[in-house]
Amino acid sequence: MTVEQKLEALGLSLPEAAAPVASYVPVVEANGLLHVSGQISFAADGSLITGRLGENMSVEAGQDAARRCALMILAQVKAALGGFERVKRVVKLGVFVQCTADFTKQPEVANGASDLMVEVLGDAGKHARAAVGVPALPRGVAVEVDAIIELA
Template sequence: MTSPIEARLAELGVTLPTPVAPVANYVPFVVSKGMLYISGQIPVGPNGVEYVGKLGDTLSIEDGRAAARLCAINILAQARAALGDLERVARIVKLTGFVNSAADFGDQPKIVNGASDFFVEVFGDKGRHARSAVGVSGLPFGVGVEVEAVIEIA
């Protein structure tokens, strides 16, 4: 039987991928005191790393939003690996979005909305969260966006 969250993902046309393994000396998630901390996820899709470039230069706002959404999908893949069932997500507590930005780019919040909007689409009010959207001069593999999450476990 499909859980309500898995059914909602199917309605949105989203299939969660196999979680990406870490590429350095860290773990993809940590569970501690009823909270799930998910390491920064980059936009890795079925064909590998996607959305390489800088926002405000080679990537558009639409590209950045799509990249952030893909990061959020990868966060859910890690959450399912950690918890076994996405029904155990009590709330998305906090997102931090890092946006690889050209020097004069100031629309980081619009980019990270790609992840924020996705979590609200999937979880409703449980998907509303605190958030930071930070412009940076570079990200791993040259991607445009990286997003990390803190999730309360039910």
């Protein structure tokens, strides 16, 4: 199955790749790697998923926000490459979780992004990862995820 067929089977579709909101580009290809800038959590309707884990957001809601970030990463990859044929594997995800100082379930929140990559890309979606708690993220979003992807 193609990436799009796998997404459809999961009841998902790729959003339109978001334009940068500051002085950066969404994707850089260098030395066989695709570096995808941090993608923030947008809901299916295009609104921002905001909140702070440990304060006013559940782990499950955080996982959904991370999953939405992963969908946007895939949208950026498709926009940059025209498809997924050159994607060899996801090398690393960096997951940033806006949370309280005593919140310690960043890995569980990050699983929302990690699990989607494996569901859609299979073994090529298995990756190294960092899951980091931070006091604030751009626009007040709950989660931001960046990626390094190896190209064929």
